[in-house]
Amino acid sequence: MTNAPTEAIDVARQQPYPGAPDNWKRFFTFSTDHKVIGIQYIVTAFVFFLIGGLLSMIMRGELVTPEANLVDRTIYNALFTMHGSIMLFLWTFPVLVGISNYLVPLMIGARDMAFPRLNAVSFWLIPVVGILMLASFLVPGGPSQSGWWAYPPVSLQNPTGNLINGQVLWILAIAISGVSSIMGGVNFVTTIFRMRAPGMTWFRTPAFVWSVLAAQLIQLYGLPALTAGAVMLLLDLTVGTSFFAPERGGNPVLYQHFFWFYSHPAVYVMVLPVFGIFSEVFPVYARKPLFGYRVVAVSSVLITVVSATVWVHHMFASGTPGWMRMLFMFTTMLVAVPTGVKVFAWVATIWGGKLRLNTAMLFAMGGLVNFVFAGITGVMLGSVPIDIHVNNTYFVVAHFHYVIYGAIVFGIYAGLYHWFPKMTGRMYYEGLGKVHFALTLAGTWLCFLPMHFSGLMGMPRRVSSYDPEFALWNVLASLGGFLLGMSTLPFILNMVSSWIQGEKAPNNPWKAIGLEWLTTSPPPVENFEEIPTVISPPYGYGRNEPLIENQSEAVPADGVTT
Amino acid sequence: MRTINIRAVLTISLFVAFLTIASFWVAGQAPSWLPPQASAESKLYDELFSILSGIGTFILLGITLVLLYAVLFQRAAKYDDGDGPSIEGNTAIEIIWTLVPLGLVIWIATYSYQIYDTMAIRGPVELVHLHNPIEMKSALAVPLDEVKPQLPTEEIDVTAKQWAWVFRYPENVTSTELHLPVDHRIRLALHSDDVLHGFYVPAFRLKQDVIPNKTIDFEFTPIRIGKYRLRDSLYSGTYFAANQADVVVESAEDYDRWLANAAKQTPTPAFNPASAEYNRASEKTLVRGWKSVPPAPPPVVNFAPKQEPSSPPA
Ligand code: HEM
Ligand SMILES: [Cu+2]
Numbered sequence: 043m044t045n046a047p048t049e050a051i052d053v054a055r056q057q058p059y060p061g062a063p064d065n066w067k068r069f070f071t072f073s074t075d076h077k078v079i080g081i082q083y084i085v086t087a088f089v090f091f092l093i094g095g096l097l098s099m100i101m102r103g104e105l106v107t108p109e110a111n112l113v114d115r116t117i118y119n120a121l122f123t124m125h126g127s128i129m130l131f132l133w134t135f136p137v138l139v140g141i142s143n144y145l146v147p148l149m150i151g152a153r154d155m156a157f158p159r160l161n162a163v164s165f166w167l168i169p170v171v172g173i174l175m176l177a178s179f180l181v182p183g184g185p186s187q188s189g190w191w192a193y194p195p196v197s198l199q200n201p202t203g204n205l206i207n208g209q210v211l212w213i214l215a216i217a218i219s220g221v222s223s224i225m226g227g228v229n230f231v232t233t234i235f236r237m238r239a240p241g242m243t244w245f246r247t248p249a250f251v252w253s254v255l256a257a258q259l260i261q262l263y264g265l266p267a268l269t270a271g272a273v274m275l276l277l278d279l280t281v282g283t284s285f286f287a288p289e290r291g292g293n294p295v296l297y298q299h300f301f302w303f304y305s306h307p308a309v310y311v312m313v314l315p316v317f318g319i320f321s322e323v324f325p326v327y328a329r330k331p332l333f334g335y336r337v338v339a340v341s342s343v344l345i346t347v348v349s350a351t352v353w354v355h356h357m358f359a360s361g362t363p364g365w366m367r368m369l370f371m372f373t374t375m376l377v378a379v380p381t382g383v384k385v386f387a388w389v390a391t392i393w394g395g396k397l398r399l400n401t402a403m404l405f406a407m408g409g410l411v412n413f414v415f416a417g418i419t420g421v422m423l424g425s426v427p428i429d430i431h432v433n434n435t436y437f438v439v440a441h442f443h444y445v446i447y448g449a450i451v452f453g454i455y456a457g458l459y460h461w462f463p464k465m466t467g468r469m470y471y472e473g474l475g476k477v478h479f480a481l482t483l484a485g486t487w488l489c490f491l492p493m494h495f496s497g498l499m500g501m502p503r504r505v506s507s508y509d510p511e512f513a514l515w516n517v518l519a520s521l522g523g524f525l526l527g528m529s530t531l532p533f534i535l536n537m538v539s540s541w542i543q544g545e546k547a548p549n550n551p552w553k554a555i556g557l558e559w560l561t562t563s564p565p566p567v568e569n570f571e572e573i574p575t576v577i578s579p580p581y582g583y584g585r586n587e588p589l590i591e592n593q594s595e596a597v598p599a600d601g602v603t604t
Numbered sequence: 605m606r607t608i609n610i611r612a613v614l615t616i617s618l619f620v621a622f623l624t625i626a627s628f629w630v631a632g633q634a635p636s637w638l639p640p641q642a643s644a645e646s647k648l649y650d651e652l653f654s655i656l657s658g659i660g661t662f663i664l665l666g667i668t669l670v671l672l673y674a675v676l677f678q679r680a681a682k683y684d685d686g687d688g689p690s691i692e693g694n695t696a697i698e699i700i701w702t703l704v705p706l707g708l709v710i711w712i713a714t715y716s717y718q719i720y721d722t723m724a725i726r727g728p729v730e731l732v733h734l735h736n737p738i739e740m741k742s743a744l745a746v747p748l749d750e751v752k753p754q755l756p757t758e759e760i761d762v763t764a765k766q767w768a769w770v771f772r773y774p775e776n777v778t779s780t781e782l783h784l785p786v787d788h789r790i791r792l793a794l795h796s797d798d799v800l801h802g803f804y805v806p807a808f809r810l811k812q813d814v815i816p817n818k819t820i821d822f823e824f825t826p827i828r829i830g831k832y833r834l835r836d837s838l839y840s841g842t843y844f845a846a847n848q849a850d851v852v853v854e855s856a857e858d859y860d861r862w863l864a865n866a867a868k869q870t871p872t873p874a875f876n877p878a879s880a881e882y883n884r885a886s887e888k889t890l891v892r893g894w895k896s897v898p899p900a901p902p903p904v905v906n907f908a909p910k911q912e913p914s915s916p917p918a
Contacts, residue, residue: 114893115842115881184894189839195799195816196841201895288816294800295815329680334693359802359837360813361820368717375709382705383698389670390697395688396680407671414667418660421709425716427723428653431638431809434802434837498637499918500806502837505845509833511917553685584690 072166074158075567076147079165081465083140084458086168090132093176095527097125102489102523105516110507118506119187120179120208126190127212128175130312131219134450136168138315139226141457142254144465146230148558149248151239151576153568156232160225167222174215178208186212189504191301194286194294198279205280213276220269227261230254239557241576241591248556248580249332249339253318256342257311263350264304264311271300295361302353310349313413313445314342316453317384320406323456324388326554327403328395331581334387341380348377358426359433367426374424378417385414400552401475405456408483412448416441419494434504436515437497443490447526455482455533462540463547467564470544474536481529489522555582555589619669623662631658639918642807642832642853644825645723649809652719656712724823757789757823764794764801764814766840767847767878770903777867779907780874782834782851784826785859794820797900802837805851807918813838826853831915842896843878850913866907875910876902 068078069085101121104112113121143161147154155161178185183202186192186209200207234255238247274285275297284290286297325332332338354362354370388410397403419441422428432438455478462470496515501508508516550559561570574590582589634657635641635650680686760782761772771779784790794803796814803822804811807830812822836847854862878899 110845113891115845116893116896117891119842119844120894182895187841187894193800193839196839199799199841199897201897291817328688329686330688331690331692333691334698337693337698359811361815361818364720368720371716372710372713375713376706378709379702379706383702385667386701387698389667390691390694392671392674393678394691395674395678396684396686397674397678398680399675407675411664411668411671414664418664421712422653422656422660425652425656425712427649427716427719428656430811431649431806433811434804434839495637500639500804500833500835502802502804502835502845504839507845509917581692582690584687586687 072162074162076143076155079161080140080144082165083136087133087137090128094125094128097121099527102520106520108508108510108513115506120185123186123189132172134312142315146254149251151557151574152237155229157229161229164222164225167218171215171219174211178211181206183207194297198287213272217272220265223261224265227258230258239574239576245336246576246579249321250318252339253314253342256346257314259346260307260311264307267300268304298357302356306353307349312450316450319453319457320388323402323406323460324391325581326552327398328392329583330391330395331583333390338384338387341383344380355424358429371426378421402456402460404479405452409449409452412444416444432497435497436493436501436503439503440490440493448486463551464563466541467547468540468544469547470536470540474532478532485522485526485529489519489526492518623666626665627658627662630661639807642828644827646809648719757791759791762792762794765797765900767843767899768876768903769849778905780903780905781909783862784853785856786826786829786853789825792822794822799840800838801840804835804837805832807832811837829853833915846877848913850915869906871904871906872908873902873904874908877912
C-alpha cells in the first residue's frame, strides 16, 4: 500500500522521464525541479562539509602541541582561512538553501519555486565557487591567508606579487556565492509571497517558511554591502585603488563596517532556517502544537530587523569610539529577546507532550541546549567590557562553534533525518542515527567547551603556536575535533545505505501535520496532484482537525489524500 | 486541587533554590578561569564576568534540566501513538517571558556601560568624552578611584609591526619589553607600521586594535607587580602567533632604575622570534609553506632582550 500511489502516478505520466523521482541521473542535470535542486545543494554542500572538516582536523593536529611543528605557519593560516570560508559559503549556506529549496514549495502547496531556471542557475554557481576556492591551493603563494573576514591590510599584502593569487580567487568566489545567494533570495521571497496555496494565510503558514522568509530578506538587504566591500577590496588588490590600503591613505576600518554590516546578519541567515526546523520538529515528536506559534513566526521577522543594527559588536576592540560601542551593545542585547522568546516557546512545546525520541528529535533537543549555551556567551560578548578581553580569543571561537556546530549543524541533521523519508522515499536506520547523535554531542562538547577556558585565559584565535599554559585545553579540543570527524561516518553510512536499500517510507511516517506529508514519498514532479486548499493553522496536534479541504483522515499515515 | 498547587509551588521553589545555589557556585568559580588581576580594570571585569556567568548558569541549567525531565518522564508509552494536550499558547506566560529577558538585558547593558565608563580606557577618536546619560556611579561595587591611586600618569609610545612590538619611553628610551610602574595610570599611544594589530594583555583584561595611520590613546592602571604576556590579538599575517612581548610591572623605584639603566645602553638588535624563524624557515615543520611577507628586521633598541618572552604561565 505504501508505494502504490507513486507507481500509479508514474504510470499515468509514462515514466521514466528526466525529472522522475526514481531517476538518479536527474541529479546530474540542469534540472529545474526544486526537489532535485534541493538535493543537489544538500549533497554538494555535504562534500564541502567533509573537505572543510578535513582542513580543521589538520589544524587541530597542529594545535595538539604548543609549537608550530606540523605544518608551516603559512599553511596553518591558509587552513583556517579556507576552513572558515568553505564551512560558511560552501556548507552552511548551501545546505540550508538546499533544505529550504526542497521544503518551501511543498510546505506552501506550490508546484515549484517562482523562478525554476533561476533556481538552477543559483545552484550551479555553487560548484563554481567550490572550484575557485579549491583551485586557490594550486596557485603560487597558496590560498588566501587573511581569515574568512579578509581584513585589509593583511588581505592586500600579496607576497608573491602575482595578479592571480589566492586572495583574488577568494574574492571572486565570495562574489559569485553572493550572486547565487541574491538570486536565491529573490526566488524564495517571491515564492513565499506569491505562491502559497489557497487558504494559506500568513498565520496558516508554517514557522519554517516564516523563518526562511526572514533569512532571505536579510540576503536581500545585506549582500549588496558585502558585495560593494568585496569589489573595493578587489580593486585595491588588483589595480591599486586606495579604499582600504592605509599606505595609500585608505581606511581599513571602513572595510570592517562593510563586512560586518552583512556578515553579522548573515549569522541569522544561517540560524533562522534552523529555528524553523526546530519549530517543525518539536511539535511532531512532542505531539503538541507549537507553543505561541504566531509569536514564534513573527519573532523571526523581528530578528531580521534588529540584526541589521548590531554589526559593530564585532568591532568593539577596533577603531570604534566609545559611544558607538555603547549604542551597539544595547542593540546587540536586544536580539536576545526575540531569540529568547523562541527558546521558551520550544521548551513549552516539548513540556507535557508525549515525546518520541527519534534521531531527529534528539538532534533538535541537543541543538536547542547548545543554542542556549551559545546565546549566553553571545550576550556576554555583547557586553563591551567583557568583549574587550575575550574578543579575538578562543572564547569567540567557542561561542560561534556552539552556534554553528552545536545549533546549526545539529538542526541540519535534525531536518535531514526528519525529512529523509520524504526526500528519498526510504526510512533511515534509527540505531545508526542514535549512534551518530551520541558521537556528535560528545564531540561537540569535548571540542568546543575547552575553548571557552583557553579563551578566557587569553589565547588568541588564529594562532599556529601557543604558550604551554593553554596545552591541556587544546589537547582536549583536538580529541573532540577528531571525534567529530569520526561522527560523520555513521551518518554517511546511514544515509547512503538507507537510500539504496532502506525500508520503503510511507507518505507520513511520523504522523506529522503539514502539506508536505500529504503527498507521496518522494513527491511527484509537480508535488501535488491537485493544489490543496488550506483550512486550518499548521500545528493542530491533539485536535484531530483536517489541515486541508476534503482531507480523508486528520493525520493520514499514508495513501493518497490530495 | 489545592494540594496539587502546593506541591507544584514547592517543587518549583526547590528547583529555583537549586538553580540559585548552582549559579552562585559557578559565579564564585568564574574569576578563577581568568588570569591574575594585574590591573585595576581587571577587578571590575571579573566582577561583571562573574555575575554574567551566574545568570548564564541559571538559564542554561534551568532549561537543560526541564528538557531532561521531559526526556526522562514525558515520553510516549511504547504503543501510545496519540497526541499530547492541544495547548497552543498562553498570553500571560508569553508576556512574562518577553518582558523578563528584556528587563534583564537592559540591566546587563546598563551595568556593562557603567563598568566601561569607570574603566575609562579611552580608545580611538574620543575627543569629547560623552557623558553617561544614565549615570549611577555610586552603585558600583568597586569604584575605580579606590584601586587607582592618583600618581602621575606615565606616557609610553607603542609601535606594532610585522612582527614585533617596540616601546618608546620619555627621553627616547626604547625597548622590546614593556616596563610599567605599578599603581600609576598608564597612557599608551598605539601606532602600527603596517597592518592591523591588537594590543592585548590578558592579565589586564584589556585590548585595543592598533590601526595604521592612526594614533590611539589607551589608558589603564597596573596594580600587581609581576611579569605578564602581551599578545598580538588581531590576526596580522604569517608570524602573528609569535608576535608577543613581556610586560614587566614593577615598583616605581625599580621602574626608574630600569629606565635610567636602559638609557645608558647603546641600541642593539633585540631577539625577534619572527625574523629568526623566517631565516630558518621550513626547518621546523613537516610540511613546507608558501611565500610569506618578510618580517621587519629585529628592532634596534636600548633595552634589547636576547631571548623569547618569558613571562610565567598565568
Ligand atoms: C543571543 C544571540 C547572540 C549574540 C548576543 C551574539 C553576540 C556576538 C558577539 C558580540 C560577537 C562578537 C565577538 C567578538 O568578535 O569579540 C559574536 C561573534 C560571532 N557570533 Fe554571535 N551572537 C549571538 C548569536 C549568534 C548566532 C545565532 C550565530 C550564528 C548563526 C552567531 C555567530 C557568530 C559568529 C560566526 C561570530 C564570530 C565571527 C568572527 O569573528 O569570525 N552568533 N556574537
Ligand atoms: Cu554578530
